[in-house]
Amino acid sequence: MGAGSDGGRGGNLKNMVIAFLVPLPSIFFYLTFVRPQDDQSGSPSPVTSWCAAHPLLLANILFLLNVNVLFWLIGLLLNNNWLIDLYWTVIPVMLLHYFRAHPAAAANTVRSAVVVALTWVWSARLTHNYLRREGWVLGKREDWRFSDLRKQYGKTWWWMSFFAVYVSQQIFLIGICLPMYAVHSSDQPLxxxxxxxxxxxxxxxxxxxxxxxxxxxxxxxxxxxxxxxxxxxxxxxxxxxxxxxxxxxxxxxxxxxxxxxxxxxxxxxxxxxxxxxxxxxxxxxxxxxxxxxxxxxxxxxxxxxxxxxxxxxxxxxxxxxxxxxxxxx
Known part of the structure; x- marks a missing residue:
């Protein structure tokens, strides 16, 4: 199966299921260790304490494991790196709410609400444009830049794609989402x-x-x-x-x-x-x-x-x- 060749209703349904399931590891970890229910002793676990003390580092670790590694493996199996394009429009929203709900968060309520609203509008616009461009079919094709790199690197693309497609996205996405962390690290007046x-x-x-x-x-x-x-x-x-x-x-x-x-x-x-x-x-x-x-x-x-x-x-x-x-x- 070539890049972008997984068409039809069956392929679209399969890709919809994949798109729904891929963020679950991070969500499960977050609910278990970052925002857990207190146990009977009332003292958090060592993992929970570490997560509470290192919000930005934890965000990078979750990105590395759940996006870079998992998305890369799925891309190898499907021979198509479409998943990162879809989640480029979603990850900033997930990072925003992660920073906002993190135990270490401290923010001006109005500023936080404004940034949340603006980010959701941005995400809705970009997601709509992505789906409209793809004819409302998930995984219809791979970004032409990735396809060109696939041809350029040939047999080495399977491992080069990990860095060119995924590690690079971590640098960009975490970097441009840093202001969301700043907004939820200060309660300075408007x-x-x-x-x-x-x-x-x-x-x-x-x-x-x-x-x-x-x-x-x-x-x-x-x-x-x-x-x-x-x-x-x-x-x-x-x-x-x-x-x-x-x-x-x-x-x-x-x-x-x-x-x-x-x-x-x-x-x-x-x-x-x-x-x-x-x-x-x-x-x-x-x-x-x-x-x-x-x-x-x-x-x-x-x-x-x-x-x-x-x-x-x-x-x-x-x-x-x-x-x-x-x-x-």
Whole structure:
């Protein structure tokens, strides 16, 4: 079975069951050792005491075992690393509630509620976009970047995938979710920067939603034209895509940097490292996406012109490109 080949109702049902079961080890551990019912003596076990004293370290250990190792093994069995794409939209919510309910948590109630609400909205948007893009079929295909790496590494991909697909995700996800830990480690009163952070997060989610919706409609329209035997539109230049070549990426980055502002406001300025690493990674992905577009003959010329007159990331007014002069005869 090749990557992304597990289709049909049976395959979708199987993948739904897998998606439901995979987080259970962490949930079971959390309920047993992190938030257990007190025993009759009223004293916590050594494991529970350690978990209460090391919330961030425990989050990394659970990620390593439950995501990196378990997801990797499932990816090897299915020959498809689709699971991490789905859980990229869910893990931040799980981490947020882990930090919020941890015995060591201390947070301003209003700030905590705002971050919880914003994160759930972000997750709902991204999960909806993922499922819509995949035709509401789980495990339909593997991310094209993983598929390219699979071809590149060949026989060594089975072990390289552990680091390229999963360990790297731990660095990104734990890093960008650090502000959630900061919010639940301080009960400092609300300030103006909490409002600024909230506005930035909302703006990021809204921009990403409309950008992804416009992209989905563009792709769907081109698929219909292709079925009818009509010429397709080479590039999307309408809506937000007329002001940025990657407005969906811009919206996503605005969300994470907005979330960082909550940590910055609480004196945890060093947590910018998570958003910075994520932005650098997305910058590299942007280069890969544009190279991929230029390799497609039917849109290469149109995309080169699109690159010349449209901002790469931050939405801005388009450049006026003069029409090429006609040669004199």
């Amino acid at each position: 300030g103006i920067w909490d409002l600024v952070a909230s506005v930035a997060c909302i703006a990021g989610v809204v921009i990403a939603y409309f950008a992804d919706t416009q992209l989905h409609e563009f792709v769907t329209s081109n698929e219909k034209l292709k079925q009818l035997g009509e010429p397709t539109v080479p590039t999307l230049e309408d809506g937000l895509w007329g002001y940025s070549r990657h407005p969906n990426y811009f919206g996503e980055q605005l969300w994470w940097w907005g979330l960082y502002l909550f940590a910055w406001n609480l004196g945890q300025q060093w947590m910018f490292i998570g958003a910075l690493v994520n932005s650098m990674c997305l910058g590299y992905v942007t280069v890969l996406v544009e190279r991929r577009m230029l390799k497609q003959e039917h849109r290469a010329e149109a995309y080169k012109l699109y690159q010349k007159r449209t901002s790469v990331l931050i939405p801005w007014f388009r450049k006026a490109i003069p029409e090429p002069k006609q040669k004199e005869t």
